[in-house]
Amino acid sequence: MLSALPDARGHFGAYGGRFVSETLMDSLMTLEKEYLRMKKDPEFQAKFDQDLADYVGRPSPLYFAERLTRETGGAQIWLKREDLNHTGAHKVNNTIGQALLASFLGKKRIIAETGAGQHGVATATVCARLGLECHVFMGAEDVQRQSLNVYRMKLLGAQVHAVQSGTRTLKDAMNDAMRDWVSHVDDTFYIIGTVAGPHPYPLLVRDFQSVIGRETRRQALEKTGKLPDALVACVGGGSNAIGMFYPFLGDESVEMYGVEAGGLGIETGQHAAPLCAGRPGVLHGNRTYLMEDENGQIAGTHSVSAGLDYPGVGPEHAWLKDIGRANYVSVTDNEALDGFRMLTRVEGIMPALETAHAVAYGVKKAAEMDKDQMLVINISGRGDKDIHTIAQLDGIEI
Amino acid sequence: MSRIEGVMKALKEQDRKALIPYITAGDPHPDVTVDLMHTLVSAGADIIELGVPFSDPMADGPVIQLACERSLKHGTSLRQVIGMVKEFRKQDDKTPVVLMGYLNPMEAMGYEAFAEAAADAGVDGILTVDLPPEEADDVAPLFTSRNLDAIFLLAPTTIDERIQAIAEHSSGYVYYVSFKGVTGAAKINVDEVAAKVAHIHEMTALPVGVGFGIRDAETAAAVGRVSDGVIVGSVLVDTIARNQADTEELKRALTDLLHPMREALDSLAS
Numbered sequence: 001m002l003s004a005l006p007d008a009r010g011h012f013g014a015y016g017g018r019f020v021s022e023t024l025m026d027s028l029m030t031l032e033k034e035y036l037r038m039k040k041d042p043e044f045q046a047k048f049d050q051d052l053a054d055y056v057g058r059p060s061p062l063y064f065a066e067r068l069t070r071e072t073g074g075a076q077i078w079l080k081r082e083d084l085n086h087t088g089a090h091k092v093n094n095t096i097g098q099a100l101l102a103s104f105l106g107k108k109r110i111i112a113e114t115g116a117g118q119h120g121v122a123t124a125t126v127c128a129r130l131g132l133e134c135h136v137f138m139g140a141e142d143v144q145r146q147s148l149n150v151y152r153m154k155l156l157g158a159q160v161h162a163v164q165s166g167t168r169t170l171k172d173a174m175n176d177a178m179r180d181w182v183s184h185v186d187d188t189f190y191i192i193g194t195v196a197g198p199h200p201y202p203l204l205v206r207d208f209q210s211v212i213g214r215e216t217r218r219q220a221l222e223k224t225g226k227l228p229d230a231l232v233a234c235v236g237g238g239s240n241a242i243g244m245f246y247p248f249l250g251d252e253s254v255e256m257y258g259v260e261a262g263g264l265g266i267e268t269g270q271h272a273a274p275l276c277a278g279r280p281g282v283l284h285g286n287r288t289y290l291m292e293d294e295n296g297q298i299a300g301t302h303s304v305s306a307g308l309d310y311p312g313v314g315p316e317h318a319w320l321k322d323i324g325r326a327n328y329v330s331v332t333d334n335e336a337l338d339g340f341r342m343l344t345r346v347e348g349i350m351p352a353l354e355t356a357h358a359v360a361y362g363v364k365k366a367a368e369m370d371k372d373q374m375l376v377i378n379i380s381g382r383g384d385k386d387i388h389t390i391a392q393l394d395g396i397e398i
Numbered sequence: 399m400s401r402i403e404g405v406m407k408a409l410k411e412q413d414r415k416a417l418i419p420y421i422t423a424g425d426p427h428p429d430v431t432v433d434l435m436h437t438l439v440s441a442g443a444d445i446i447e448l449g450v451p452f453s454d455p456m457a458d459g460p461v462i463q464l465a466c467e468r469s470l471k472h473g474t475s476l477r478q479v480i481g482m483v484k485e486f487r488k489q490d491d492k493t494p495v496v497l498m499g500y501l502n503p504m505e506a507m508g509y510e511a512f513a514e515a516a517a518d519a520g521v522d523g524i525l526t527v528d529l530p531p532e533e534a535d536d537v538a539p540l541f542t543s544r545n546l547d548a549i550f551l552l553a554p555t556t557i558d559e560r561i562q563a564i565a566e567h568s569s570g571y572v573y574y575v576s577f578k579g580v581t582g583a584a585k586i587n588v589d590e591v592a593a594k595v596a597h598i599h600e601m602t603a604l605p606v607g608v609g610f611g612i613r614d615a616e617t618a619a620a621v622g623r624v625s626d627g628v629i630v631g632s633v634l635v636d637t638i639a640r641n642q643a644d645t646e647e648l649k650r651a652l653t654d655l656l657h658p659m660r661e662a663l664d665s666l667a668s
Contacts, residue, residue, distance in 0.1 A: 009532065019501060019528040021457040022551040023578055025560065165463055171454060178456045183579040185555060282501040282528065283454060295475040296506025297453040 003249045005319070010199020013322060015315035018198040020285045023182050032200040034105060039207065044100065051096045052211060055129070056086045058093075060212075062219035062376070067346045068363070075229065075369035077362060078376045080216050082240065083351065089381030090212060090240045091122035095191055097208035099126040102189035109133045109188045113177040115142055115170035115236070116307030116354065117149025118381055119193030124158035134158040137177045139169040142306045149385050167300045170236075170310045174284050194237025195314030198285030202314050209243025216376055217247050224374060230255040232362040233378040234354045235275065235328065236308035238317045240380035245326060246316075255327065258317060259361040261303035262330035272301035274313050275321050275328035288315040304333035304389065305353035307381075335360040340383065340390065352381035353389065401494040401522045402547050402570035405444055406605045406626065415663045416571075416627025417442050417618070418607055419634055419656060420498065422449035422465035423482055424474030426642035432485045433645065434638075434652065439493050441653040442660025447525065447629060450479050450499030457527045459582040461632040464639060476503040476512065480519045487520035496523035496549060496570075504537075513540040523547035523570045531567040538567060551575055554594060558601070565602035573629065574598065576610045576621070582632030586611035592624035614655075615662035622663045630659065 005012045010032075018028060038044040052058040060081045069077045082090035095112075102110060110132045114120030120136040127134035136153055140162040143150055153160050166172035174197075181190045195202045195209070213231075220228050231248060233241035235258040248254045263271030271277065274289040281290040283298060291299040291311040303309040320326040331339070336353060339360030344350045351359055355378075362377035369375060383390075391398050399407075409416055419438045423431050435446055451469035455462060476499075483495050497516065504512045504526070516524065524541050531538070531550055538548045547570030552561060554577065565572060574595060576586040595606050608621045609629030618628045637655055641648035 017533050018530065019533055020530070021527050021553070021575075022530060022564075023457075023553040023555050023575060025530055025553075026555040026557060165460070166454065166467075175454050175456045179459070179580045182457065183583060185578050281505050284456070285528070290502070292502065292506060294506065295473075295477075296503035297470060298502070 003246065005316070006199060006203055010203065012316045012319035014280065015287050015318040016199055016202055017287050018285060019282050019287065020198050021182065023185060027185050028198055028200070035101060035200055035204050038101065038104065048097055048100060052093065056092050056096065057084065058211065059215045060084050062216055062223060065347050068343065071346055072363050072366045074367040074371065075373040075375045077366050078228070078374060079349070080212060080244065080376055080378045082212060083349070083379045083382035087122045087125050088384065089118040089122065089352065090209060090243060091119045091193060092125065093211055093243070094193065094205050094208040094239060095119070095122040095126045097204070098191040099130055099132070102132065102191070103130060105189065107187060107189035109184060110191055111135045111137065111177050111180050111188055112191045112193060113137045113170065113173040114193060115173070115309055116305065116352070117146040117153065117385060118307060118352070120158070120160070121149050121152050121156070123191050124153040124156035127158065128156045135161060135180065137161045137163055137173040137180070139163050139173045141168040142170065145306050145389060146385060148388065169301065170306070171298060194239040195242045195316060196237045196284060196286055196288065196312055202286065202316055205239050206242045206246055206316060209239050210246045212240065212243035212378065213245060213247035216244060220374070220376070226374070227251055227254055228376045229253065229369065229373040230257060230365060230375040232257045232259060232358050232365060232375060234259045234308065234358040234380060235313060235317060236261070236272070236310050236354060238314040240378050242314060242316055244378045245320070249325065256325065257361060257365060258326055258328045259357045260328060260330040261305060261308035261357060262332040263302040265332055266330055270302040271330065272303040272309050272311065273330040274311060275317060276330045280318065283312050286315045288312050288318045304336060305357070307352065307354040308357065329361055331357050331360045337393065339363065349379065350383035351379055352383050353386045355380045400545055400547050400570060402445060405494055406571060409444060413667045415622040415625070415666060416444040416605070416607060417656070417660055417663055418445045418447055418627050418629040419443050420447040420449060420629060420631035421634055421638065422451055422462060422469055423479040424451055424469030424472055425465040425635070425638055426468050428472050428474050428478060430645050431482045434649065435486050436489065437649045437652055438656065439490060441656035443493065443656065444627070445494045445496060447496045447498045448479065448483065450476055450497055450503055452500040452503060455500060457580060459580040459632065461582040461636050461639070465635045476507050477515070480515050480521065483521050484519035491520070494522035495520070496525055497521055498525040499527065501526050501529050509537050509540050513544050513546060517544035517546055521546060523549050525549040525573060527551070531564055534567065542569065549573055552598060554578055554590070561598060561601050565604055568604055571605040571607045571627065572598070572602065574606050574608045574625070576608050579610070581610055584611060586617065586621070588620045588624070591621060595625050615658040618659040619662040619666060622666055628663070
């Protein structure tokens, strides 16, 4: 069965695994053991479901985008509204789950890494709620592009550490978070924000995010009497995409499209699309597709969206790519910006720049499909945090 | 018998401790690395750990990260690092060399090609920071079949079951990480190290080298008293950073650091 992975060693075929320094092995093994136990614990699951309902505001709607559909002239376009979650993105589904785990394990100090700040805000939020000490690592470059979210995290009581090493973006934030974890392994829980990293993170983040796909499946059946024909989600690390895809893996009629950041164009090398233009390697505790040079050094990336600006991707996506179950494509910065403007003007929904990649591809794909078909775009987050970036591109000072 | 095993055995017979300095290959410049390796031997090194630079050295602190960045600025590749060992071997066929680094450059080169080239060049051991034995099933046999020792890490957090398993996968020596943290970070607690190393000694006959936090002759002696060898890294790399402009000055500075450690370790024997 497709959905049976990862195996006992945390592998998705050739991908995944646990490639970390020895100091962290014990923590990872304990986390795996405890998570597998709590996965089966009705009390833990009930608490998680209740938090998703009463704190996050789930279920999020599955919305028929009537005007966007008419404008596109193809398949019916539906939007899964993760942007309506508390904190404005899908990220909070996962941080709620991991914070519950952390509390259960008795850890009082939380660390996290963030690119665009959505995961950082979601982590700072659950820490505020549970009274946990929170440290967020963020590339110095991203601290500048995402000043609004940095301020939100500080208001929530988190300490934001601007990472100056390497390319000063998301991968370096993850390096520093892992360094911090090694140094405080006894009292610290690392809330990883995406379906990457060492086993069991790709497993547990996927499980926590799968609520997106489970709801979408149920809502589609309720509203239209059938399953969608295609799913579209943006992929940086890939947590919103795997959350959407996973509950549909066994539904062979449902096509899946993960949209990577094509940046200035794949041919320019200035992008963040490891599945489209990378090759397998080992980074941040797992084997997966990476952007790297011929010597195995991790390459610098470019995307207009800080949240997609990562040279790796979750190992389950690497595996879904290889077996052909999901398709991975890319759209450029400019196409994503067009997607942003289109959804804003046509539906009154301002998507995050990450999400705008999925919108741009979804609209393109829907146009090729029949009018009686149904395509769902995962609106993974809202665009408030990106207003400064957009305004700057429009030459407007806010 | 591997070169590492031979050196460790000879040291044990003389009741001496191994001094194992680490430098990053290509730092500050690829042209001086072989020269620096000979300098380390003259200053008393028994084994050299030669770092393979990586863009994302997650288990290392800022000192070694900066060394990687300096090296990679010159485009230092794993193939070139192997070439440096080959060059070193022209004048020194006694001192074992261990390549230490992260997995991805080896994966990019191809494990078989890497193992072949490393063995040909006279490399003796491979230590991969982010490769635990559980993931090494396909890789480690490529090393051991070519008489390359596979050296694995043990940490303060390693439970007994894993100590056993890791020791069974290891050859040459095991590398005990003296504290929970990154390289160059903290002062080590010698009593804790002594207790843990004694425990490891009960579980394996392999020599135990201790690294992380050894900065001077005093800590080298304290750790040497309880282990089979000391691994010295960040303090040397920091010295390289501070003397990168003048190679002769740099060699003197490295010797001034290492030589007192050698003497301190040897004074333990008497």
